[in-house]
Amino acid sequence: GSELLAAERAQSAVGVDALAELLHSRESLDRQKELVALLQSEAVFDKSQSQSLGRVERLQRALAKGKRLHQLAVERRWSLEEYHAAAGLIGEPTPYALHASMFLVTLREQSNPEQRKLFLERAEKYEIIGCYAQTELGHGSNVRGLETTATWNPEDKTFTLHSPTLTASKWWIGSLGRTANHAVVMAQLFVAGKNYGPHPFVVQIRDLETHQPLENVYVGDIGPKFGYNTMDNGFLLFNNIKIPHISMLARFSRIDPKTNQYVRPALPTLVYGTMTWVRANIVLDAGSVLARGVTIATRYCAVRRQFQDRDADRNAGETQVLNYKMVQIRLLPLLASMYALHFTGRGTMKLYQENQSRMNAATQSNGQDSRSPGPEELRAGADLLADLHATSCGLKALASTTAGEGLEICRRACGGHGYSSYSGIGPWYSDYLPTLTWEGDNYMLTQQVARYLLKSARAVLAGKGTGNDTSQILQSYLARKDKGASFDILEEDSEVVAAFAWRTAYLTFEALKHRDVEKRSWNSLLVDFWRLSTAHSQYLVVKNFHEAVSSPELVASVDAATAAVLRKLFRLYALHTLEREAADFFASGAVTTRQLTLTRTKAVLGLLDEIRPHAVRLVDAWQIPDWVLDSSLGRADGNVYEDLFRRASQENPVNDLVFDPYPWNKEVLKAPLPSKLSKL
Amino acid sequence: GSELLAAERAQSAVGVDALAELLHSRESLDRQKELVALLQSEAVFDKSQSQSLGRVERLQRALAKGKRLHQLAVERRWSLEEYHAAAGLIGEPTPYALHASMFLVTLREQSNPEQRKLFLERAEKYEIIGCYAQTELGHGSNVRGLETTATWNPEDKTFTLHSPTLTASKWWIGSLGRTANHAVVMAQLFVAGKNYGPHPFVVQIRDLETHQPLENVYVGDIGPKFGYNTMDNGFLLFNNIKIPHISMLARFSRIDPKTNQYVRPALPTLVYGTMTWVRANIVLDAGSVLARGVTIATRYCAVRRQFQDRDADRNAGETQVLNYKMVQIRLLPLLASMYALHFTGRGTMKLYQENQSRMNAATQSNGQDSRSPGPEELRAGADLLADLHATSCGLKALASTTAGEGLEICRRACGGHGYSSYSGIGPWYSDYLPTLTWEGDNYMLTQQVARYLLKSARAVLAGKGTGNDTSQILQSYLARKDKGASFDILEEDSEVVAAFAWRTAYLTFEALKHRDVEKRSWNSLLVDFWRLSTAHSQYLVVKNFHEAVSSPELVASVDAATAAVLRKLFRLYALHTLEREAADFFASGAVTTRQLTLTRTKAVLGLLDEIRPHAVRLVDAWQIPDWVLDSSLGRADGNVYEDLFRRASQENPVNDLVFDPYPWNKEVLKAPLPSKLSKL
Ligand SMILES: Cc1cc2nc3c(=O)[nH]c(=O)nc-3n(C[C@H](O)[C@H](O)[C@H](O)COP(=O)(O)OP(=O)(O)OC[C@H]3O[C@@H](n4cnc5c(N)ncnc54)[C@H](O)[C@@H]3O)c2cc1C
Ligand SMILES: Cc1cc2nc3c(=O)[nH]c(=O)nc-3n(C[C@H](O)[C@H](O)[C@H](O)COP(=O)(O)OP(=O)(O)OC[C@H]3O[C@@H](n4cnc5c(N)ncnc54)[C@H](O)[C@@H]3O)c2cc1C
Structure with a gap:
């Protein structure tokens, strides 16, 4: 393989380095190199078993990756950009992904100053970990059709959050299934019997100590998927829980707690943006x-x-x-x-x-x-x-x-x-x-x-x-x-x-x-x-x-x-x-x-x-590192067959099994299982 | 959901039963019904965990399914057709699939009477379990390019089977990785220095007792795949092993052991057929x-x-x-x-x-x-x-x-x-x-x-x-x-x-x-x-x-x-x-x-x-049973949301995990894992 790729490279005068720089900028290419070297050196980011493991195992390992990534970000004072670049390199989403994206973004964009302090600052430190809960079992595209309700209680200045039907259950929500202790919940806002449409509320859903769901919150992971199995997409139902006035994200619209009036959004086009x-x-x-x-x-x-x-x-x-x-x-x-x-x-x-x-x-x-x-x-x-x-x-x-x-x-x-x-x-x-x-x-x-x-x-x-x-x-x-x-x-x-x-x-x-x-x-x-x-x-x-x-x-x-x-x-x-x-x-x-x-x-x-x-x-000019491609077929050195063989014979846990192949013996294994999986 | 499907069915006069019979015949519809009832009643054919498990576990369960299926076939004296119908209903290939198809088919079509007795009869009883090993790491479409050699030894009337290069390794061979103890191997036939092209040889590869690979045979599973993960597609290399004259399937062409001459195929068009x-x-x-x-x-x-x-x-x-x-x-x-x-x-x-x-x-x-x-x-x-x-x-x-x-x-x-x-x-x-x-x-x-x-x-x-x-x-x-x-x-x-x-x-x-x-x-x-x-x-x-x-x-x-x-x-x-x-x-x-x-x-x-x-x-006329569809969305009764919810909250092993969500705690779990997986 390697001679063939060498010959390919020899027959073309395309300037790979300059082209790479044009595509990605020198700065980000250098950063990528450093990050790959760093990540590759840590066992926790190993990719070799991902496709062999079941979801229970994969999810735990993905959380471990997410944790280590955050630690590195803190230790090395990564910028947001660096953090996201690193996260992109590890090859799979971690259960923090929606916290680190939609939850933080929403808090940043839709909080008033008080809420920034209460929610955003703690979220940025991962003291609270959140998700963005919009889609429901019954509604995704049609956001106006959401069924979760948030009803304003003028007497005690709270909202009651409720899921009136099964189809009102939040569904598909990334990072919610097992990880988040908070959620931004989109719910129909009702004030004095009138529906003002979907609005965002920040809600605590799990205990910060025990990580158990709070009372009247039913939450879990929605199960295996075609992909994205290192993410705990979740469901969430509320049984009339009360949340304080500050829970409604108030940068664009809000309830005036004194008058109990709804105050209209100021700048709708920004969200559009x-x-x-x-x-x-x-x-x-x-x-x-x-x-x-x-x-x-x-x-x-x-x-x-x-x-x-x-x-x-x-x-x-x-x-x-x-x-x-x-x-x-x-x-x-x-x-x-x-x-x-x-x-x-x-x-x-x-x-x-x-x-x-x-x-x-x-x-x-x-x-x-x-x-x-x-x-x-x-x-x-x-x-x-x-x-x-x-x-x-x-x-x-x-x-x-x-x-x-x-x-x-x-x-x-x-x-x-x-x-x-x-x-x-x-x-x-x-x-x-x-x-x-x-x-x-x-x-x-x-x-x-x-x-x-x-x-x-x-x-x-x-x-x-x-x-x-x-x-x-x-x-x-x-x-x-x-x-x-x-x-x-x-x-x-x-x-x-x-x-x-x-x-x-x-x-x-x-x-x-x-x-x-x-x-x-x-x-x-x-x-x-x-x-x-x-x-x-x-x-x-x-x-x-x-x-x-x-x-x-x-x-x-x-x-x-x-x-x-x-x-x-x-x-x-x-x-x-x-x-x-x-x-x-x-x-x-x-x-x-x-x-x-x-x-x-x-x-x-x-x-x-x-x-x-x-x-x-x-394709060389795209400069995707081998570790990122994670492909025997796409290796830059062309050693395709050697690598397929190496992985199959050395990294494949299935090869630790010794079958009893005869249908009249009920046991499937000859010997107990000394799995590669249990070594890690 | 159910009212909507009822309304759909009410608004059309398409004759579902007659159409179903036209498509599939009454006989096979009745058979399907019986088989589904039978299979569904046995815990071993449970489908609920398939997509959550890792390959090591899935493969073992698939073998258990294959074994039970064979036992049922023996107990109930199924015809070949019934056996294949049942195998089709369980929703995934088992590690016996290539034995039950290509291995047996090849033996049936290409054996002479002596070989039928020696190989086919035992294979039909699962005393020998085989696969069809044609494709190699380096050659699939181009069968003439195969590199595995079978060299006729006139002195002791044997063939020497050999894999001269890494790319000669058999690859992708279904049922080979962990299950088979025999293989039909396509190899270039050399007689007196002349290459007669690829021919099929029946070769024992694992010990019938210990199920360990025989000497000078290197065999294993090729690893995880995009799908087909309940099958042990395998690799196989030979280091100059000797096999007897009878190993070459001789219905169409053969070596005359007396003259050491190659005898040309009689009816090539049959294979074509x-x-x-x-x-x-x-x-x-x-x-x-x-x-x-x-x-x-x-x-x-x-x-x-x-x-x-x-x-x-x-x-x-x-x-x-x-x-x-x-x-x-x-x-x-x-x-x-x-x-x-x-x-x-x-x-x-x-x-x-x-x-x-x-x-x-x-x-x-x-x-x-x-x-x-x-x-x-x-x-x-x-x-x-x-x-x-x-x-x-x-x-x-x-x-x-x-x-x-x-x-x-x-x-x-x-x-x-x-x-x-x-x-x-x-x-x-x-x-x-x-x-x-x-x-x-x-x-x-x-x-x-x-x-x-x-x-x-x-x-x-x-x-x-x-x-x-x-x-x-x-x-x-x-x-x-x-x-x-x-x-x-x-x-x-x-x-x-x-x-x-x-x-x-x-x-x-x-x-x-x-x-x-x-x-x-x-x-x-x-x-x-x-x-x-x-x-x-x-x-x-x-x-x-x-x-x-x-x-x-x-x-x-x-x-x-x-x-x-x-x-x-x-x-x-x-x-x-x-x-x-x-x-x-x-x-x-x-x-x-x-x-x-x-x-x-x-x-x-x-x-x-x-x-x-x-x-x-x-679509009703196609008469695919719910158990076969294995789909919350496609249920005949339309109870889509209830079923999605039931599966997520009751059949999803991930929900047994209690995460420690904080990045500064190295542990990913709060409590030890009482997995649904370990219950089965
Ligand atoms: C992996 C994954 C992660 C997700 N993460 C999150 C998350 O973190 N938070 C969150 O809130 N949501 C999340 N979602 C939900 C996602 O945003 C919705 O699934 C998506 O918006 C599609 O909506 P739907 O499922 O309701 O599709 P539907 O609207 O039900 O679409 C069904 C079909 O109907 C068609 N259709 C619907 N309406 C019309 C129309 N008016 N005209 C023509 N055709 C129409 C569509 O094209 C489609 O073919 C996630 C989804 C996935 C798959
Ligand atoms: C799940 C699975 C199970 C399998 N089970 C078995 C088994 O049990 N036993 C067994 O022997 N094999 C098995 N195979 C192997 C399978 O038969 C081969 O993979 C298949 O024949 C394709 O051959 P290839 O991989 O060599 O493709 P290649 O020929 O390498 O094709 C690569 C690309 O080149 C193109 N190409 C190649 N030649 C030409 C040409 N002349 N003109 C134009 N385009 C061309 C193709 O279209 C393709 O895009 C299995 C494969 C899979 C995926």
Whole structure:
């Protein structure tokens, strides 16, 4: 294996180091190196038994990892960023994960000063350990349908928290099952008989000493899952428990305990902003998630040889399977996708941050100085945020679907060995899949995108376009529609981007016609909306990728050969997508059938040939350490078979069993079990 | 939940019982009922802990299940069919699975009488327990590349079995890791320095008493996998061990111990036949495999309510998610697919069996009576077998891909709860996935289909068509090609079938042109071949499904309303496939863009509306018992939430753990672990 990978690396001039730096920054690469060395040196972070153990054992070991990680963070005074980087490297979620993310984030964002002191400060020290309890057995997507109630008691200034039905049970709540002693609970707020909708409450659920559930709290772990088994997702029911006034997180809205009145939220758009930020992060991560599968499959397919090429001469020896076009057509577009998603995530995040700081500035100057241009800036900012919000919904759906499904494609590309846990792909895939469902189910998010695009189209038609990118593509479509379009997709990169924009605009106005003119029901249009959202998001990816590969930053940081290969990746992503979605492009008139045929038979195949020699270096540039990949197939040194063999014969506890194989003997074992498991 | 399912059942007149009988036969439904009652009554077959346990524990329990199953088979004198039916119901493979299938099958088919006595008879009694060891670490698909050698020693009439390299290690071999004491080993046969290719040898590998590996045999389990973890897939290396002459399975080819000469195989086509049979079985099974996921998702989506429909009036209450078009477009075509695959599997199997008995008859009469028409019959039979072989390759690939990917679509359609192991989909999906890789990797099989179609097309062009269905569709395409075609797909079912045939023929001649006229390399055409094979297989499914729904048998066995719904399922399968593959259909000229648009916007959506009311009854007809589904979401009574809750709170061993949640305490548990696991 190692000679083959060496030869791969020798045949390409892609500048791995510069490219790695462009992707991840020198600083974070250095940090990663240090962290991996540290974590790898501690026995508690050992990964070798994870896939062999049962949940009871895995969960305990995961908690031990979480504890040690926290200790290291304290000892070494890690920043939040360093802590999260380290947590990402250990390869599985720990039972602290939701405490360290959603619980702390919610407290930070939604506490008033008093609550920060009471809850946040102690939570940051892990004196209280929490979770974010929104979803219930009966309701997830439809948050307004939650059944848990929090009723304001004016007489003693408390709330009564109650789960009136079985389906009101909180469910799926990460870190809740066995770990948390507190929870942020979303409950319908009732004041004087009126329902004010779901609000967040901080509730203690277990005794801080004994860790036993408090009275009238029923809590536990929801059981085994397709993945994520090192996390104790939990359930939680309340039987009329009383909690004090301070429990309701009060930064945005609150009950005035004197008047018993509900005080409305001040800045709803801020929460909106957080959701956008979370989704932009999912997009950014999707590139790296996919990169893990593509790194493994690409290296393995360069090492794996099977069959002679049918047209090769007799002595040619067996072909690396990466040379087969049927393998390339599965892997290389994914290689392009991981770059595409990464740059798109970065682009979205940048837009978001620019806008946030502009809005913050505006808010502040607005407060201090009434002559400042605050309000208009705020309005423009809010417009952009609405655009960002919608685009991040669509991109979250597209990116996580691409990454999740892409991992399975990578696994299958590895043939039989892909099915071994030692491939490293399977466990990673199963743990990633919830991303397609949480933070907005990917199918449902597409409705939000469609709603926004319809709204934008109506505005544009009414001459009230905002001038943002979405308005612009709709406007230029309208301007050119009657003349028709023909984009020179095979020659000009920017024309490919324009063809994607055209298709989005076409589908938007089609959908608008169905809804506004033909008055079709919303439900009957859901499939069209899903297509529309997908089309729009693909446009955004193509646009962002194109901007990245033509940016001065890129040209300045990598050599010309590398930049040229990246531009090929862009073309592969764009043209392969275009070909798969041929029907849309054709129907919109963006391209001709002749162009489509050429794309498939010439352009895409040609790009596969051109990118093939650089495949290994292009995954090397992602710089995923072997310890993180945790894969026999994806090892940087190519010693695939040796490592599979070593793990099977040395790390596999099953090999300590001596079976009595005969069906008439009831005993299954010949000898008592001296398990590797019990050694640890 | 239960009222909702009751309402679903009330609103449809589909005759569940008659349909069930048509699908599975009364006899096998009755048998299933009895077997489930029996198995469910025995504690050893309990399923509740499977997904919580680690591999060491699961494997032992699976062996216990296998033992008990064998005991029952002996006690109750089960037929082979009954045994396999029972094994299929317990929900996971046992370590005997490869003994009971490939090991016994190979011995039956490839032994001479002496070997039957020595190996097969003892194997049937489980005195010897075996496996089928073909794949190696370095070679799977390319069987000719195997490295294990069996060298004939003329001096003492033995073979020396040897693994010359690490990659020669047998790998992935089911039942080998801990269970088997014998193996059928495929090894390159060397006689007097000449390699005669891979041949099967029966080899003892473990002591029959101590179950320890024999000297110079290195054997073990290959470790944890994405699924199939109740099976001990194993590795096996030989260090120059000697085995007697009788070890080489000698029905088809053998070494004459007197002359030391290799004797060539007599009837190679028979083996060919077995592979076809195995693949036809995979097609038939794929329908049932998928049916499990579709049953679960359909019932759950009828019980799950989330959001009000946007166009509904305020008091409508939440909608069953099965009403959302975006859910329907994912599930209902899969519902159609499971029927389509089932009928296709049946059709293929019937053709195969008819041909086998014809050939057997011909072989026999040929032997007994030289005036019989044996030879011509045999030739026709061999032609048909070649056709069946190719079509079964393509169908195996299409069917298992549809089922495997379909299960994941079903899982996602269930939202968050789909991710719980209690959904029953995840475990079933992970255990099924190897079917996409074994018995011919699905991507590679498509090359065999293409090769056959190219050969047929050349024959047809040369006026030498065999008159089988493949030749006919190629011929009618040629006859009509210049006039062009336009199929009335929206009105006539048979025209839809014809459009699929047309597309296959078009793609075949396109591929032929690339290969024979343009002399393109085989490799550069792999992607085209994959498309071609997929197209051809889709044609076969559409054709088989159409024949089934228009057959007199069907009309005789179900009432008219049910038959009408089945025809709608046919149309949905066909038109939905056509729409997804629009580019091909359009390029071939089989349909116009107008037709394609109407298919998408009218026909498919209309069919969703029409089939929706019957969805629950259409899955009920599959008659999968609750114990087999092992799913909270898919329960026939609809008590989804109660069952999720019961399992989480009563069957989940994790809830016995009391964590010490504070990172500064090194201990992870407060109290020692009184695990549910240790109780069993
Ligand atoms: C591993 C994991 C961890 C989680 N962690 C947490 C946590 O820590 N805290 C927390 O609060 N929650 C958590 N969740 C819950 C998660 O956020 C929800 O499962 C998710 O939001 C999906 O909601 P649902 O399950 O209600 O899906 P549903 O809405 O029930 O979806 C079911 C199906 O209906 C479809 N559907 C529903 N409504 C519509 C509509 N209007 N139009 C069209 N189609 C529709 C969906 O597309 C889907 O196919 C977690 C979930 C998982 C799997
Ligand atoms: C759970 C499980 C159980 C098994 N049980 C058994 C058993 O009991 N006994 C046994 O003998 N074996 C067993 N196998 C092995 C199985 O049969 C092989 O894994 C399977 O045949 C695939 O072969 P491979 O792994 O060599 O794939 P490879 O051939 O290495 O495939 C790797 C990749 O290369 C591609 N590729 C390879 N050649 C070509 C080509 N010529 N053209 C285009 N693309 C190509 C493939 O499509 C794939 O993407 C088992 C496997 C699994 C996963």
